[in-house]
Each structure stands twice: as C-alpha cells, then as structure tokens.
Amino acid sequence: xxxxxxxxxxxxxxxxxxxxxxxxxxxxxxxxxxxxxxxxxxxxxxxxxxxxxxxxxxxxxxxxxxxxxxxxxxxxxxxxxxxxxxxxxxxxxxxxxxxxxxxxxxxxxxxxxxxxxxxxxxxxxxxxxxxxxxxxxxxxxxxxxxxxxxxxxxxxxxxxxxxxxxxxxxxxxxxxxxxxxxxxxxxxxxxxxxxxxxxxxxxxxxxxxxxxxxxxxxxxxxxxxxxxxxxxxxxxxxxxxxxxxxxxxxxxxxxxxxxxxxxxxxxxxxxxxxxxxxxxxxxxxxxxxxxxxxxxxxxxxxxxxxxxxxxxxxxxxxxxxxxxxxxxxxxxxxxxxxxxxxxxxxxxxxxxxxxxxxxxxxxxxxxxxxxxxxxxxxxxxxxxxxxxxxxxxxxxxxxxxxxxxxxxxxxxxxxxxxxxxxxxxxxxxxxxxxxxxxxxxxxxxxxxxxxxxxxxxxxxxxxxxxxxxxx
Amino acid sequence: xxxxxxxxxxxxxxxxxxxxxxxxxxxxxxxxxxxxxxxxxxxxxxxxxxxxxxxxxxxxxxxxxxxxxxxxxxxxxxxxxxxxxxxxxxxxxxxxxxxxxxxxxxxxxxxxxxxxxxxxxxxxxxxxxxxxxxxxxxxxxxxxxxxxxxxxxxxxxxxxxxxxxxxxxxxxxxxxxxxxxxxxxxxxxxxxxxxxxxxxxxxxxxxxxxxxxxxxxxxxxxxxxxxxxxxxxxxxxxxxxxxxxxxxxxxxxxxxxxxxxxxxxxxxxxxxxxxxxxxxxxxxxxxxxxxxxxxxxxxxxxxxxxxxxxxxxxxxxxxxxxxxxxxxxxxxxxxxxxxxxxxxxxxxxxxxxxxxxxxxxxxxxxxxxxxxxxxxxxxxxxxxxxxxxxxxxxxxxxxxxxxxxxxxxxxxxxxxxxxxxxxxxxxxxxxxxxxxxxxxxxxxxxxxxxxxxxxxxxxxxxxxxxxxxxx
Ligand SMILES: Cc1ncc(COP(=O)(O)O)c(C=O)c1O
Ligand SMILES: Cc1ncc(COP(=O)(O)O)c(C=O)c1O
Numbered sequence: 001x002x003x004x005x006x007x008x009x010x011x012x013x014x015x016x017x018x019x020x021x022x023x024x025x026x027x028x029x030x031x032x033x034x035x036x037x038x039x040x041x042x043x044x045x046x047x048x049x050x051x052x053x054x055x056x057x058x059x060x061x062x063x064x065x066x067x068x069x070x071x072x073x074x075x076x077x078x079x080x081x082x083x084x085x086x087x088x089x090x091x092x093x094x095x096x097x098x099x100x101x102x103x104x105x106x107x108x109x110x111x112x113x114x115x116x117x118x119x120x121x122x123x124x125x126x127x128x129x130x131x132x133x134x135x136x137x138x139x140x141x142x143x144x145x146x147x148x149x150x151x152x153x154x155x156x157x158x159x160x161x162x163x164x165x166x167x168x169x170x171x172x173x174x175x176x177x178x179x180x181x182x183x184x185x186x187x188x189x190x191x192x193x194x195x196x197x198x199x200x201x202x203x204x205x206x207x208x209x210x211x212x213x214x215x216x217x218x219x220x221x222x223x224x225x226x227x228x229x230x231x232x233x234x235x236x237x238x239x240x241x242x243x244x245x246x247x248x249x250x251x252x253x254x255x256x257x258x259x260x261x262x263x264x265x266x267x268x269x270x271x272x273x274x275x276x277x278x279x280x281x282x283x284x285x286x287x288x289x290x291x292x293x294x295x296x297x298x299x300x301x302x303x304x305x306x307x308x309x310x311x312x313x314x315x316x317x318x319x320x321x322x323x324x325x326x327x328x329x330x331x332x333x334x335x336x337x338x339x340x341x342x343x344x345x346x347x348x349x350x351x352x353x354x355x356x357x358x359x360x361x362x363x364x365x366x367x368x369x370x371x372x373x374x375x376x377x378x379x380x381x382x383x384x385x386x387x388x389x390x391x392x393x394x395x396x397x398x399x400x401x402x403x404x405x406x407x408x409x410x411x412x413x414x415x416x417x418x419x420x421x422x423x424x425x426x427x428x429x430x431x432x433x434x435x436x437x438x439x440x441x442x443x444x445x446x447x448x449x450x451x452x453x454x455x456x457x458x459x460x461x462x463x464x465x466x467x468x469x470x471x
Numbered sequence: 472x473x474x475x476x477x478x479x480x481x482x483x484x485x486x487x488x489x490x491x492x493x494x495x496x497x498x499x500x501x502x503x504x505x506x507x508x509x510x511x512x513x514x515x516x517x518x519x520x521x522x523x524x525x526x527x528x529x530x531x532x533x534x535x536x537x538x539x540x541x542x543x544x545x546x547x548x549x550x551x552x553x554x555x556x557x558x559x560x561x562x563x564x565x566x567x568x569x570x571x572x573x574x575x576x577x578x579x580x581x582x583x584x585x586x587x588x589x590x591x592x593x594x595x596x597x598x599x600x601x602x603x604x605x606x607x608x609x610x611x612x613x614x615x616x617x618x619x620x621x622x623x624x625x626x627x628x629x630x631x632x633x634x635x636x637x638x639x640x641x642x643x644x645x646x647x648x649x650x651x652x653x654x655x656x657x658x659x660x661x662x663x664x665x666x667x668x669x670x671x672x673x674x675x676x677x678x679x680x681x682x683x684x685x686x687x688x689x690x691x692x693x694x695x696x697x698x699x700x701x702x703x704x705x706x707x708x709x710x711x712x713x714x715x716x717x718x719x720x721x722x723x724x725x726x727x728x729x730x731x732x733x734x735x736x737x738x739x740x741x742x743x744x745x746x747x748x749x750x751x752x753x754x755x756x757x758x759x760x761x762x763x764x765x766x767x768x769x770x771x772x773x774x775x776x777x778x779x780x781x782x783x784x785x786x787x788x789x790x791x792x793x794x795x796x797x798x799x800x801x802x803x804x805x806x807x808x809x810x811x812x813x814x815x816x817x818x819x820x821x822x823x824x825x826x827x828x829x830x831x832x833x834x835x836x837x838x839x840x841x842x843x844x845x846x847x848x849x850x851x852x853x854x855x856x857x858x859x860x861x862x863x864x865x866x867x868x869x870x871x872x873x874x875x876x877x878x879x880x881x882x883x884x885x886x887x888x889x890x891x892x893x894x895x896x897x898x899x900x901x902x903x904x905x906x907x908x909x910x911x912x913x914x915x916x917x918x919x920x921x922x923x924x925x926x927x928x929x930x931x932x933x934x935x936x937x938x939x940x941x942x
Binding site: 091094095098099100114117118122126127129130131133134136138140141142143144145146147176177179180183187191192205208209211212213214317318319320321335336337339340341342343344345346347348349 | 562565566569570571585588589593597598600601602604605607609611612613614615616617618647648650651654658662663676679680682683684685788789790791792806807808810811812813814815816817818819820
C-alpha cells in the first residue's frame with residue numbers, strides 16, 4: 001500500500017466510524033501533513049483518493065468535506081392526486097418562477113432547475129462556439145435543415161444507444177429545447193378538450209402546455225421510488241378517453257426516482273393494449289448515477305408509439321436551447337408542427353453541440369457532473385435531515401440535481417416562499433407540480449452548484465422557517 | 472465640376488440615352504482611363520459616383536454594369552381567390568422548398584426567401600458572436616428572461632420608432648424567428664375551425680400554421696400595387712365569422728408592394744368596426760426602398776388589437792432565429808404561449824443582435840442592403856423582360872428581395888420546377904402561396920445575392936423553358 005493510500009484509509013475509517021459526518025470539514029492539507037508526518041503532495045493524493053471513493057468532497061477555496069451515503073430517513077408518501085381529469089391552473093406561480101433570468105447575486109435561488117454552469121468541463125463548448133462563429137460562412141448563418149443538423153442527429157443517435165434505444169439519425173428532429181419537443185408532441189397527439197395522463201407531481205412546463213392547448217390533466221398516483229402507478233394508470237385508461245400518457249420516468253423531476261426497467265416495459269405493454277401514445281421526457285436521463293444509464297421507455301417501443309423528448313439543457317446548458325424529439329410513427333406530423341412553430345432550429349449551436357459530443361467532451365462532462373451531483377445529493381440530504389423538522393419526507397434521487405421535500409404538516413410553501421423572499425431566499429413550491437395546486441406542503445431544492453456555506457445557511461434558514469410555521 | 476464628376480456625367484448621359492441598358496457591362500477601369508485620358512483613381516471615383524446615383528452596379532471580380540430604373544411593362548393582375556374559407560393544403564410542396572439547407576453549390580436556388588449572407592456589413596455580427604461566446608459567463612449560458620433580453624427589447628423599441636410605432640420595451644416579446652411570433656399570435660387568437668382572413672398570395676409559413684391549427688383561410692383579393700382589397704375584406708367580414716386578419720403589408724412577400732398609409736389606417740378602422748384582431752407581419756419592413764421606412768399598421772393601432780410580428784431573419788441572418796412580437800392587449804396570453812412553446816429564447820444571439828444594433832452596425836448594413844436590393848430589383852426586372860415571353864406580369868417591389876411573376880398562360884410551375892431540377896435550377900412555384908394551390912402559373916424569384924452571370928443564365932433558362940411550355 002502506498003503512503004497516500006494509507007493516509008486515505010485512515011481518514012476513510014474515521015468517516016465510517018462517524019467521527020466525521022457528511023458535510024463536516026476534514027483536516028486541512030497542512031494539518032494532515034503535520035498529523036500524519038507526510039508531504040503536501042501525499043496529503044493531496046490522499047484526498048484525491050477519498051474524492052474518487054466518494055467519501056470526501058473538495059469545495060473550492062474552502063477545503064475537503066466528509067461525505068457518507070445518506071439515505072433519507074423518511075421518504076415522501078405515494079401521491080394521491082384527484083382521480084379525474086382537471087383543468088390546469090398555477091400559471092401565475094409558474095410565471096413567478098420562470099419569468100426572470102436568475103440573479104444569483106441578490107437572491108439565493110434554491111428551487112430552479114438549472115445545472116452547474118460554472119463547471120470547467122463546459123469550457124470546450126464555449127471555445128467551440130466562439131471558433132464556429134468566428135469562422136462562420138453563409139451556410140452557418142442560413143436556415144439549417146428543417147429536421148436538424150445532420151451531424152447532431154447522428155451524435156444523438158449514438159448517445160441514445162447507451163439507453164438501448166436504436167434510433168436512426170432520421171428518427172430524430174432537433175427542437176428549441178425540450179419544451180418545444182414536448183409541445184410539438186402534445187399538439188400532434190391531441191385536440192382541445194382531450195385528456196392526458198401524467199405522473200404526479202409532474203414538471204410544470206408540460207402542465208402549462210396542457211393549459212395552453214385546452215387539455216385536461218389526469219394526475220396518476222406516483223410512488224417516490226418507482227414512479228407512476230401502473231395499477232392506477234390501468235384503471236384510468238379503462239375509465240377515461242386518454243389520448244396520451246406523459247411522464248418523466250428517468251431521474252424524475254421533481255421526485256428523482258428512476259422507474260425500474262420492468263415497469264417501463266409493462267407501461268409500453270399497457271399503452272399498446274389501450275392503443276395510446278406515450279410522451280417520454282428524458283431530459284435528466286443522462287445524469288443517472290448508475291452506469292450504464294437506465295434504459296428509456298422508448299427502448300421497449302415496438303410500434304413507434306413512444307415520442308422521446310429531450311434536450312441538452314440539464315446535461316450541458318439551457319441557454320443554447322438545443323433539444324430534440326424522436327417521434328416514432330408520428331414523425332411527419334411532428335415535423336410539420338415544428339415547421340409551423342419555429343421553422344428550422346438555430347444553425348451553429350447545433351454544430352457546436354455535435355462537435356462537443358463527437359470530440360468526447362460530453363462524456364467527460366457527464367462523468368464529472370454525475371460525480372458532483374451524487375456528492376451533492378448526499379450533502380443536501382444530510383443538511384435537510386439536520387435542519388428541517390423531524391418527519392420531513394425527503395426524496396432519494398437516482399440522478400439529476402433536484403430534491404423533493406414533503407413537510408410534516410400543513411405548511412403552505414407559497415406563503416413560505418413569500419416570507420423567504422424578504423430574506424432573499426427562494427424555493428420552488430410543490431403546488432407548481434400539480435394541475436390543481438396540490439403539494440402545497442412540498443417543495444423542490446436544487447443541489448447542482450457548489451454547496452457553499454451560503455447555501456447551507458440558506459437551507460438551514462428555510463428549515464427554521466418551516467419549523468416556525470409548523471409550531 | 473471635378474474631373475471625376477465630369478467623367479461620371481458623360482457615362483450617365485450614355486446610360487440615359489439608352490446606349491447602355493440595365494445589366495450591360497460598362498467600360499473597364501482601364502478602358503475608361505484610356506478613353507477619357509484620366510488616372511485610375513479618377514476613373515474609380517467616377518464609378519463610385521455612378522453607384523451612389525444608382526446608375527451603375529459593381530459586381531465583384533467582374534466590373535461595373537449599367538443600371539436604369541426598369542419598371543415592369545405588365546404587372547400581375549389583381550388576384551381573385553375563392554371567396555370562401557378553405558382548408559390549407561400544399562404541405563408537400565412547402566416541405567420540398569424548406570426541408571433542406573440550401574446547397575447553392577449544386578442547385579441554383581432562385582426561389583428561396585434568403586437575404587445576402589455574404590455581405591461585408593454582416594461581419595461585425597459574426598465578430599460580436601464570437602467574442603460573446605468566448606467570454607461567456609454562467610448567465611450567458613442560462614435561461615434568459617422569458618420575455619427576452621432587456622437590451623434587445625430596448626433596441627427593437629428604438630428601431631420601431633422609425634415606423635412611427637411607439638413601443639415600450641415591455642411591449643416586445645422575443646421569439647424564435649418570425650415564424651414563432653406568427654404561430655404564437657394565431658394560437659392565442661383562434662381555436663380549431665376558426666376563420667382567418669389573409670392577403671393572397673400569402674406567405675406559405677403562415678398558411679401552414681392555419682393548417683396545423685385546423686383553421687380555415689379566407690383569401691382576400693389583393694392588388695399587386697396596394698395590397699389587400701379593403702372592399703373585399705369588408706364584405707368578407709360581414710359574411711364570415713373572421714377571428715383575425717393576417718397580412719404582410721410592407722414589402723410584401725411575395726408581391727413586393729407596400730400598402731399605402733391611408734389604406735393601413737383604414738384597415739385598422741375596419742378591424743375596430745368588426746372587433747377583429749390584426750396580425751401584421753413586418754419581417755421585410757426595414758428593407759423598404761424609401762426613407763424613412765413606411766409606417767406599420769401597428770402605428771395606427773389605438774386599442775392594442777394589432778399583433779406586430781417580425782424578425783432579423785431577412786434584414787440580418789435567418790440562422791440565429793431571433794424574432795419578436797409586439798402583441799398589444801394580448802401580451803399576457805402570448806407570453807404564456809411562448810413559455811409553453813419554447814421557453815425563454817437563446818441568450819447570446821439576443822445580446823449579439825442588440826449590440827449590433829446599438830453600435831450602429833444594423834443601420835449601416837440596412838443602408839448597404841437597400842442600395843444593393845434596389846439595384847438588383849432593376850436588373851432582375853430587366854432580365855425577366857428580356858428572357859421571359861411577352862405578357863409576363865412582373866411585380867414592382869417597393870422593398871425586400873423577392874420578385875413575383877405571373878406567366879401569360881397556363882404553365883404549371885410545379886411541373887416547371889420538376890423540369891428545372893434536372894438542370895439544377897429551382898424557383899418557388901406560386902401555388903405555395905395559396906391555401907388551395909392557386910397561382911400555379913406564377914412563381915417567385917429571389918434577387919438578394921450578387922447577380923452573377925450564372926444567375927442571369929439561370930433566369931434565361933427558366934424563361935426559355937416557360938416559352939417552350941407555352942408553345
Ligand atoms: C422534466 C423537464 N422537461 C423539460 C424541461 C424543459 O427543458 P428545456 O429548457 O430544454 O426546454 C425541463 C426544464 O426545466 C424539465 O425539468
Ligand atoms: C413574410 C414572412 N414572414 C415570416 C417568415 C419567417 O421568418 P423566420 O425565418 O424569422 O421565422 C418569412 C420567411 O420566409 C416570411 O417571408
């Protein structure tokens with residue numbers, strides 16, 4: 001055993017014995033050298049080793065912090081939404097959340113669905129964009145192919161093979177973010193008045209599409225570990241004329257679960273039996289903490305009824321608006337919808353993302369982000385366990401960077417948010433994620449970016465305020 | 472009078488006397504020096520003077536060509552579309568036109584709606600984009616404000632003041648191209664089955680929105696010099712439950728006319744009387760050949776019923792997909808539509824365009840393009856007069872870069888296009904511009920890019936083939 005390995009082992013044992021809990025500061029490099037009688041480079045190597053094993057986390061300009069796999073003591077309960085089609089409301093609250101570019105300097109936005117945009121592994125993307133624009137020719141300024149840049153279609157097909165999805169580049173249409181992919185899919189499949197079954201809680205952006213299109217949401221009970229209840233969905237399919245099933249089965253937003261593969265397969269069978277289409281939102285799928293990443297529902301799709309929607313907004317950056325849809329048998333109709341909605345997508349961002357993937361930067365970036373988000377999940381769960389009232393239900397994310405809390409009592413998180421605003425804090429209230437404003441006692445937190453002392457103080461303060469409101 | 476002015480005057484007189492017709496090559500610099508006994512710099516100054524007066528045109532690596540204002544001998548007739556609401560068809564043909572990124576190297580695309588993308592005055596845009604991406608921070612990679620980048624909203628408000636439109640930055644929502652602006656507007660105003668009145672011929676992108684939304688098009692007779700017939704429109708409003716009037720009144724695509732201001736004012740009054748909304752597509756408006764540019768219909772709008780749609784796709788470049796809508800009293804609904812359609816628009820392209828405008832590059836570019844397109848219009852009209860069969864109706868564009876031809880007989884331009892394809896030539900058949908495929912004997916040409924010998928040969932060949940088909 002090398003010297004640095006021995007030092008790492010000593011520290012690991014202390015963490016396992018509970019001498020250091022998740023989020024506790026470990027000895028500084030200097031202190032470790034002194035204590036263990038080793039050189040600076042050995043101490044550094046020991047910490048790098050602990051980072052690799054997921055037992056320590058480096059925080060820039062602060063030092064190393066202990067990390068243990070914290071599983072939540074209490075999970076959120078299986079949801080029990082109203083079992084009938086409802087009109088979607090909540091636009092005012094969604095607008096509140098999405099209206100402005102987040103001004104992190106003034107507000108601590110603990111609730112938005114934004115990845116870490118300061119990651120060093122994103123730099124090559126920036127460089128590619130700058131280089132492409134500097135050397136752009138008339139073609140790069142012109143309308144692109146309507147279906148998308150050939151090279152990007154090809155790279156996405158290659159990436160999706162990792163989820164056991166065998167797509168031809170022509171099966172993929174590039175869109176303006178995942179939002180457009182979802183919107184085109186729903187508009188292709190439905191007419192005003194139709195009913196769409198959704199997991200619940202569900203991403204508010206999709207719910208607002210239902211509202212805009214005059215569709216009704218049928219929210220299906222959802223288990224925070226395994227996702228949408230197939231039993232409840234089957235009953236609903238028997239009872240209501242459902243036109244489409246929309247869900248986020250992998251690294252769910254907001255609940256963080258990944259539906260087990262057997263249930264994904266069963267869902268496809270169910271959809272076949274009732275001859276209904278499935279809109280699968282996979283936007284967080286590449287951020288799963290397991291390798292290889294989980295299979296998509298689409299990968300079980302034998303007859304083209306699954307419309308797979310995704311984007312690089314969570315895995316890379318949202319501001320380029322590069323998304324895509326694999327619409328199966330609905331390709332021609334979705335392409336028409338795309339043409340009338342926005343025409344061809346912006347040209348060079350597609351090329352830049354394609355290059356970023358082709359040159360291996362994407363996989364490197366994912367690896368780094370998955371490591372970071374996995375650490376952060378454990379730290380954030382530990383903080384919530386520490387700072388929130390006992391009995392708080394905490395999700396156990398299998399990927400992505402979002403945590404869902406169910407408060408142990410009738411705290412109204414919209415009101416909570418108003419009180420937090422005074423202190424420049426912000427969470428995403430759970431009611432956004434329901435057609436009719438359920439889950440008011442739930443909230444969503446984001447743990448993507450470095451978990452600084454300021455973030456911990458914020459989480460602590462939210463927890464305190466929840467306790468005050470409960471008492 | 473300076474020496475070079477005297478030389479310029481001599482040449483101008485010869486052009487006016489008809490010694491040189493539009494498109495004829497003028498003496499080379501060397502020949503002019505020899506003939507007039509002047510220096511190279513004097514000869515060059517003389518040609519620059521002729522360019523300024525619009526009597527000569529420089530073609531890169533070729534020399535100077537004479538230019539006279541050619542007004543078409545025969546205008547297209549006032550259109551007489553079916554006077555009842557129709558379902559829109561023609562998607563297959565539109566798809567044919569818009570599917571692929573144009574490959575100018577193989578095909579000579581004489582029909583697409585694309586500006587000159589090689590213009591030197593575009594370079595600063597490219598530079599701004601490269602610089603912005605190189606120095607981008609997390610904010611530039613993040614979601615932008617939902618309504619749009621503040622700075623771009625401000626610059627657009629400033630620009631629109633030139634069309635007597637007093638807009639507040641908050642009145643403007645940034646979109647993914649003009650296509651999204653039109654799509655959001657129509658979706659906000661209508662439900663499936665509704666009737667929309669349109670000018671005729673009309674931009675096929677809008678017509679396809681009607682198709683996708685299950686709307687019916689009521690095509691209104693349109694005069695190739697003054698636009699939509701207010702008399703016919705009034706009759707239609709009396710007879711049908713029209714939900715919106717959609718038109719392109721300034722530098723119309725495809726007819727090139729600009730509706731006189733008095734008729735724009737009358738149209739607003741008519742819309743008020745029947746309480747109907749107007750969707751005004753102004754995408755070519757800044758390319759009008761008059762200064763100041765013509766007023767928008769929106770500028771006569773007293774009660775917020777005009778939704779003004781535009782983009783930088785024709786004035787700058789299409790591939791950035793930066794457009795906007797000023798939705799008047801429908802702002803909140805259009806903002807919701809925008810959120811559900813694509814979310815916030817891409818961040819840095821908005822900043823780059825805003826900078827380009829703020830630093831004066833936009834006005835410089837417009838000046839240059841207007842000069843170029845005005846020249847090209849005259850050359851293209853002269854070529855068509857020369858190479859097409861007599862009796863061909865030719866539009867007289869007041870701005871933009873599109874020419875509309877009405878052939879003197881029953882030539883089917885869809886078939887014509889098929890025959891042209893074999894010779895790597897392509898025009899836009901007129902039937903694209905009608906709900907039900909009228910105008911099959913019409914076609915659209917583009918004169919944006921340098922009118923090289925290859926282009927003239929192409930136009931000649933199209934004219935010959937038309938003559939063959941007619942005989
Ligand atoms: C589950 C889910 N789907 C879709 C979207 C929208 O993605 P985009 O920003 O690519 O439009 C989001 C973003 O918040 C999301 O969380
Ligand atoms: C009249 C008109 N409106 C709208 C558009 C679509 O513009 P954009 O490319 O900005 O979506 C075009 C483009 O061809 C057009 O000619």
